[in-house]
Amino acid sequence: QKEVEQDPGPLSVPEGAIVSLNCTYSNSAFQYFMWYRQYSRKGPELLMYTYSSGNKEDGRFTAQVDKSSKYISLFIRDSQPSDSATYLCAIAPGPSNFGNEKLTFGTGTRLTIIP
């Protein structure tokens, strides 16, 4: 079983729609949860970063973590064509794992927003 599972898509939605992107993970030791956006031929760019369960909002983006079900989500409201990219979830162990902070990534979901 992979440590992080992510539906690769592709996902196409019309402009203005709400987008929901999701990942599941298998190890309850993970405590840091991140979403990265990657445009074609570019490096991943950190979008959202959360620690433990709950919601975090930043503009049109909301990250949600449910540690009880090991499920993380990214919601994009009022989606724009410029949001078209690959979205990768990433997880990392908690503070007790200093020295082993590697990120484990999902495979990424390719999203296209149709004007």
Add this chain to the structure above:
Amino acid sequence: DSGVTQTPKHLITATGQRVTLRCSPRSGDLSVYWYQQSLDQGLQFLIHYYNGEERAKGNILERFSAQQFPDLHSELNLSSLELGDSALYFCASSPRGTSNTEAFFGQGTRLTVV
């Protein structure tokens, strides 16, 4: 701009050759991570250095090695290259001293082995 600089941007080389990829982390970041991204494997963690010391190894082949220098820049050495090593290689850096894994990625080096 993430503040992480990778050189070169593109590299084309023949099988059996050796190449060196370079990464300069963000100012003040002591941690450097190397990742490989291929179409069928996604982003795979290779190795992590913290302040010059190797901290963790992932799916890194024995033909690959890395180091982090006193000025904190890092190099990834790939030798005896094979066609399957063609991929994007990313370096990321993160803030010093904690398990804060808010990593910032460079633009990558696209390696093509022919």
